[in-house]
Amino acid sequence: MKTRIKEYRAKYNITQERLAELVGVRRETIIFLEQGKYNPSLKLAYNVARALKTTIDEIFIFDD
Amino acid sequence: MKAKRLFLVVSIIALIVAIVLISLEAYYVAVALIAGALIMGHRELWSLITKRKMPPIDERVRENTGRSVRNGFVFFALALAFLMLPFSVGIIEASTTVRILGGLFVAGGVVYLVSYLFYDRAQPKLSEREFKMLKIFLLVAGIALGTFIISIFLHNSIDALFGVEEPVFFSIAVFVSPVAFAVGIIGSLVIFTKGLFSTAV
16 A cells, blocks of 8 residues: 655645644554555544545555 | 553552562562563653653554454463463372363463454354453453452462461452353353354354
8 A cells, every 4th residue: 555645744744743633643653654554444544634635545545 | 631541550550560579579570560661651651751741542553552462362371271281181280279270271271262363253243242241251251360360469478478378369269260260261152152153244
């Protein structure tokens, strides 16, 4: 799984710390998400997408 | 707030255990305990010092903690079962009580191993009531195991400190805990097996 979280963070000038606060998770979780090392629940994926003012499929890219 | 309270409770328990260990001159164990607690809670501690708040316990942390607890418990149950196996089958000379206890712990280890390996297959087939019962039985077994260890510790401590042959904790350790443990283990095994072999989806 790849993500575009970093790209969107840069677009809105949001730090990992701030995004973690907005979503209600730890900064480490955002790091893991950005690196594609953690598969989030639908709820977390939705919250991240909403915090970055976009949709889940824009942020999370699944390659088969 | 909940995470903060949990952290506080764990810290206080670790501190009390460390003090008891130091008073028993078990310095290495006390140092290991303190080091372990610091390693486990360094993020929380750092966040409390720098930001005066606990980091949230999000789904990743919950998943990791759940997995660690589950792995730890399975390891503990298996280690205990293997340790007690020679007593229960009579390879090592032991009294009937120790043999029964050994047999119970071996059974416990087997049940936890089977539950651990097949939980995902059995759990969806259980009804809400059965799942609640399974949780209660597992909880009873877990509490009985904890009570057993604590009672032995307290019985021996009272004996060592005051020289009194104390009957209450002895009875709990030898009679009450094993019976409760057996009930918990057998009950959970019955429900678990029912779920595992059920054809319902």
